[in-house]
Amino acid sequence: MGAEIWILAEQKEGKLQDISLKLLSEASRIAAKLGGEVCAVIAGENLASAVEPLREYGSSRVYLLDAPRLKDYCPEYYVSAISQLIKEFKPEVFIFGATILGRDLAPRLAAKLGVGLVSNCTHLEMDQEGVLYQSKPVYGGKVSGTFICPQSRPQIVTLAPENLEKRHFPQPKKAEVITFKPKLEGVRVTYQVTGSISPDPRSLPLEQAEVIVSGGRGVGSKENFKLLESLAGRLGGTIACSRMALDEEWLSRDRLVGSTGSFVSPRAYIACGISGASQHLMGMRDSGFIVAINKDPKASIFNVSDVAVVGDLLEIIPRLITALRTSDE
């Protein structure tokens, strides 16, 4: 077995998560250049059905950490099991998604093993000596920093999911399955999960919202904000506004996004009828995924959008809500 490039595959209730396949695509891309072996590590219970999709996306080896204690994520059990696996099989590189799980597990592993960690990377390249060049936005995204771990192994990295795609590379004919039984007796679990809550997104302060649907002058009236509320509800988000809408008194001050209001960085920001004045952009440009809807194709908001929708929000949003509803049935 040559140099091994591992990815952490995630499962939820026994179902393989998409991030796993995206990570495999990325690992395969690097391995193709250097001839490393791509291996998937997956922890949980009853994982046999995960093997085939993992092979399909490039794993020539799958490490199954199969134990009842690993059924749900428990940091102490996962760190112990995976460190034992690392100690035995010594991978060169270990790639995690920068997901809720990844940003909890990767740091704990790096701390335990005393190795380097570079998080939220957007670009990876490998050189001839097997050193991974890990690039990521720093200084608020205005500069790109490229980092290396010359000595410590494995080189642990977490990858920003938004930058990843599932792509097929030549598939290994067969994935070797290694079922590893970690020794977990005596591992101290330090907290108990006693429940879970889904907070009403509408009651969260803007800084904590995952999804924001925001309106500007183009919304036209206080009444029309109800449309944005419906859309926000459908996306599990909350509404906000620009300075223009606040001055018209269509929403209250606590809903203002911008340099004189809140600075937000939700997973998704849907800007409706907002032109994109710099004071507003300052407040939301760090959002993960930005969709802008505006009649004016030259609106500045389009400079920071991932999706630019040129059109009338009053026509599009109701139809969007319908389209989203139809997909459920």
Add this chain to the structure above:
Amino acid sequence: MEIIVCVKQILDPYGMVYYDHQASEVKKEGVASVINPSDELALEYALKLKDSTGGKVIVICLGSSNAEESLRYCLSVGADKAILISTQDIGALEAYTTGRLLAKAISHLHYDLILCGLQAADDNTGLVWAVIAEELGLAAVGGVREVLTAGGERRLVVHRGEEGGERSILELDLPAVLAIESGLKLRYPALRSRLAAQKIAIEKLSLDSLQVSPEEAKSWSNVKLARFSLPKPKRRGLLIPDESLSAFERIQLLMTGGITTKGASKLSGEPNEVAVKLAEILKENDLVKTIKK
């Protein structure tokens, strides 16, 4: 409760930091230094706990002497003591080394709880909390969105953020490390506490006083900077350079692969078609909640 809050002073993430491609260096003149935002949230939790259960809040920072200003501010909002571990001898440190040094300093203090931001907004590594927990052998929760007392000072209830905005409710015994992701904004200083803060001496520790030589500290570092460069474009979308730049600058940006504005997938046309396509894009990006029946 004795609470330690680790704070990092960083360059303002909204400041005009940029990479000068000609000079091959990062320009940061005139950019203000601020306390890392999620560390401020951590401090607010600490002060709230102190309000309800009494006790002390100690802030600790690894940095150069210009971090004193940030520590002075922490005192002015209600922290009781501030400690600065000076890095004059070794310069900027990566996350793992920072964690080890903080852990060393903290190991000499009495504490029930250690709070810090989940990650620093300048490098977004999010490792320090885990290193502190590992070095001190403590329980840790990452991605905390709420901290509540739970009948008795030695037990806390915390909310941890999960996918899709859900939260898990966790119970744990102290001592522990909590890495804060969200919370209430840090309170403003009252005039009285601002004045009182002026009189509190900031304790300064050197590497020497922690019995760590600069060489040893440097040997802990695993991650090295290879280079800085212009921000890299996201994979998706077209490259559309900012029209306000000159033609020369635009070509330069395209040639070096750096871009300061995002490109966008454009949708326009018949509203029904646009709506359907947009719905697909939202679904592809995992933004649509499934309706629970």
